[in-house]
Structures are given as structure tokens and as C-alpha cells.
Amino acid sequence: MPILGIDYEKCINCGTCLTACPLFRRKNKNKIIFRNIQNFCNLCGHCIGKCPEDAILYEDMGEALAYEDIDKTENIADYDTVLKILRANRSIRLYKKQKVPTDFLKKVFEAMSHAPTGGNMRSERFSILSDKEKIKQLSNAVIEELLKDPQMSARYKMLFSILEKTYYSPVFFDAPHVIFVSSSLNWASVSNNIGIIITYGRLAAQALGLGTCWNGLVQVAMLNNPEIKKLAGIRGKRIGCFIIGYPDEIYHRSPPRSIKKVAGLEE
Numbered sequence: 001m002p003i004l005g006i007d008y009e010k011c012i013n014c015g016t017c018l019t020a021c022p023l024f025r026r027k028n029k030n031k032i033i034f035r036n037i038q039n040f041c042n043l044c045g046h047c048i049g050k051c052p053e054d055a056i057l058y059e060d061m062g063e064a065l066a067y068e069d070i071d072k073t074e075n076i077a078d079y080d081t082v083l084k085i086l087r088a089n090r091s092i093r094l095y096k097k098q099k100v101p102t103d104f105l106k107k108v109f110e111a112m113s114h115a116p117t118g119g120n121m122r123s124e125r126f127s128i129l130s131d132k133e134k135i136k137q138l139s140n141a142v143i144e145e146l147l148k149d150p151q152m153s154a155r156y157k158m159l160f161s162i163l164e165k166t167y168y169s170p171v172f173f174d175a176p177h178v179i180f181v182s183s184s185l186n187w188a189s190v191s192n193n194i195g196i197i198i199t200y201g202r203l204a205a206q207a208l209g210l211g212t213c214w215n216g217l218v219q220v221a222m223l224n225n226p227e228i229k230k231l232a233g234i235r236g237k238r239i240g241c242f243i244i245g246y247p248d249e250i251y252h253r254s255p256p257r258s259i260k261k262v263a264g265l266e267e
């Protein structure tokens, strides 16, 4: 049970944890106690985050982190900066040959580990393929699978034949690494989780000078033919995939996007 209780040496009985979670309650109108009734605790860590005295006892959950402006998040990066970061994010389809140092990849996976998931379930597993020949094999299998479908074939046959002239592994644009996020849970919400996890990873990669691109084609091919997952060494019902490497292209401006009308928004 990772939330172990309260360190009463530190606790000042302020009651803040009561606002974080119903598993904390006042006993006899005085001392606050923690009870994990019906294993309700989903390890969200809100109690750890809110306690001003760092008095919540826990284990096997990683480490909580206090840093400047964690309590005033708008000071960490202002809106304009965040928007610039988001608008700078591009799908990169031209990569340098060099591999990404493991330390950088670890940082990307670290950021992915901090993505929120429905109910804080965290069923998703991460893996990476960095072997050029294995990536090629997977690319071939994805193309072969997709072209079996007449609609896909009509859309992609010509594109793949063009890409094959430039790329050794056209599906992956010769990126040096392919990252997978997979889960054995076949819930629709897991696909949301995977999307968010990949977005965290891609934004972290951008901050490290790396380029990335989502890969939906792999997802479709693996859904149609689960055997393809073996080539990536992954299992699971729901999967997501993106490529990562050093970009060999530069964007001088953020492309235009029409701003959506919002139903119900007051002017």
C-alpha cells in the first residue's frame, strides 16, 4: 500500500489533506487519520502534493518534487511562451543519421511517465526500437499490410512508391528510433492515455533539440494484423507509436491554423 499514513512528528493538523481526498478524515474531531477504504486510493499523490509539511508517508511511488513556482504554475512559463512551444511543434520527416544519446531518451521517457492517465491507472508500457534492420522489417510489414486494404491502397500505394525512392524505411522516415506505448487493457480511455503520453514525450523531445512524428500507420497495421507487433517486440491491445531523432530540416515559421469557432462561448 504505497500511501502509508501520516508522519505525526511533522503534521500540524491543518486539515489540508481533507480537501485532497476522502480517505483522510478527522477522528474524534481532532487527529486526522488515513484509511484506504476499499482500496480506493489510485496513487494520484494529491495528498502528498498538497500537504504543506511533507507529512504524508509513502513508498514505491517515486519521489515528490518541490521546485520554484510549483505553487504558482503561471510563473513557470507564461501563456505566450507556452503557445510558442506548442506552435513550434512540427512533425519531422527528415532526420540526421546519428542516434539520440540514451540520457536524452531517458529524459523523454521520464516526461512520458508524468503524463496523466484515466483514473491514474498507468497500464501503459514503453519500448524503443533502434536497430536499423528491425525498423526496416517493420516498415515493410506495415506497408504490406496497409496495401492489402483497397481503400488504404488507393490512398498510400503511390505515396509509398515515392517515399521508397528516398527512404530505406519509408514508414519511419529513416528516424534512428521508434518509440511504442502499449497497453494490455482494451479500453477506449487507454487510447486517450497513449495520445497524452506521446504528446508529453514529443514536447520533451522538442525541448532537447529532437524531432518527432506521430505514427498512426503502424497503429492501423497492427490493429489489422496483430502479428506485426512481434516485429516491434511489443504486446497489448492498444498501441501508439512515434519516431524520434535529430531533425535535418528547419521551419522558419509556424504554419497557419484556422482558429475554431467555439459553440457556447460568450463574446
Ligand SMILES: Cc1cc2nc3c(=O)[nH]c(=O)nc-3n(C[C@H](O)[C@H](O)[C@H](O)COP(=O)(O)O)c2cc1C
Binding pocket: 089, 090, 091, 092, 093, 213, 214, 215, 216, 217, 218
Ligand atoms: C494521431 C496522429 C497520427 C499521425 N500519424 C502519422 C503517420 O502515420 N505518418 C506521418 O507522416 N504523420 C503522421 N501524423 C502527423 C500529422 O500528419 C501532422 O501532425 C499534421 O499533418 C500536422 O503537421 P504538424 O504536426 O507538423 O503540425 C500523425 C499525427 C497524429 C496526431
Ligand code: SF4
Binding pocket: 006, 010, 011, 012, 013, 014, 015, 016, 017, 018, 032, 050, 051, 052, 053, 054, 055, 056
Ligand atoms: S495536510 Fe499534512 S500537515 Fe496538514 S493535517 Fe494533513 S498530514 Fe497534517
Ligand code: SF4
Binding pocket: 003, 020, 021, 022, 023, 040, 041, 042, 043, 044, 045, 046, 047, 048
Ligand atoms: S494518493 Fe490520491 S487517492 Fe491516494 S490517498 Fe492520496 S489523494 Fe487519496
